[in-house]
Amino acid sequence: MAKYKVYKNPANGYTEKVKDGFNWPVFFFGPIWYLFNGLVGQGIAWLLVALIAGTFTIGIGAIIVWIIAGVKANKVKEKSFLSKGWLYVGYEDEIRQDNI
Template structure:
């Protein structure tokens, strides 16, 4: 079962979930996830790296690049939230357990 970290915007109380671990959407759709999440520079950079790595290796290099991007994507999102002043609240299941208790 996937674990999600919760981040809260202190200005308006809005919360956002970030999956802890590998991002399968990035693996399959690559730069599209980066573009929709506001990481335009990173999306373009990953795409260029995948093209450069994939061209001489008949796509195998690009496959490896997207695995690495999938590992790093959620950490990039977490870092962006923290840099914008969002507060890390905790893991979703821990928060729900505290509400029940």
């Protein structure tokens, strides 16, 4: 079962969950996920690296690049939240148990 970390925006109380582990949408959709999550520069960078790696390795390098991007994507999203002043609340299942 997937574990999710919860982040809270102190300005409006809005919360977001970030999955712990591999990010499958990044593997399949790559830069589109980065665009929808406000990480445009990183999405473009990963796309360029994948295109270059894929060009020289008949596409295999691009697959490897997107696997690496899928591993790192959730940590990047967490760092983005923290840099914008969001607060780490805890794991989703721990929060639910505390509220019972």
